[in-house]
Amino acid sequence: MLVLLAAFPSGAADPRIGSWTLISAQSSLNPPNRLSVTDVRDAVHVVMSGETHLDFTAKAGGHGAPVPGNPGFNQVELRRIDKRQAEVKEKKDGALVATVRERLSKDGNELTVTTASPGHADQITVWNRTGGAKTGRDLLAGEWTQDLGKTRLRQGLALRIEPEGGGGVRFLGEFSYTARFDGKQYDLKNSRNDTVTLGLVDAHTVDSIYRRDNQVTQKDRWAVSADGQQMTLSTTGTLETGQQLTERLVFKKQ
Incomplete structure (x- = not known):
């Protein structure tokens, strides 16, 4: 843990910051x-x-x-x-x-x-x-x-992720939240889930863990390309209906 904290201090920037437009989608429900x-x-x-x-x-x-x-x-x-x-x-x-x-x-x-x-x-x-x-x-x-x-793709999903004071970020998309990379749970708005916890894996990768009724229901991994122009979201989750969600969405920076 000390090594991770040294490598990625609380003030480290979220590589996702910016405005993004969906350009590719592979999604399924089971x-x-x-x-x-x-x-x-x-x-x-x-x-x-x-x-x-x-x-x-x-x-x-x-x-x-x-x-x-x-x-x-x-x-x-x-x-x-x-x-x-x-x-x-x-x-x-x-x-x-x-x-x-x-x-x-x-x-x-x-x-x-x-x-x-x-x-x-x-x-x-x-x-x-x-x-x-x-x-x-x-x-x-x-x-x-x-x-x-x-x-x-038809919905034209767009994301905007902005820096927030104190090393946090404001996420605006289908749902929204303001959170920090501190391992804590933060409330979601307009989401089927209740909270999100953010983790900075490395300088180009962010993990998001979502919970509903205190149970982990979805895991996202956001990977930003080395040039910062493309972002890939890999998702696995369970809906309230019990359906299993798997997605791979690719976004282009605006």
């Missing part, structure tokens, strides 16, 4: 997020599993349909825009919570879902067809699996 869309006469049956669980049947034309057992919203309204696009309004006790736009690729194999909710940035997810016909009354019908890597 088991993956899945979506099933089934054409049932004059309605659509939707089932989603993974991070989000949904099971409802709705008719097109803006008619309201109940969504039982979901804390975020309890009613949906489905509207067909054209053969390759649909819009779903999610409501909670009659109040609009989010508007979801679904768009099918020309080859029918990729589904892009954009969720817009007041006060939040649009959320984009990308799904690959893994089953079901691409023809028929409903072109969106089929079995879909989320492509987490494409989802990351």
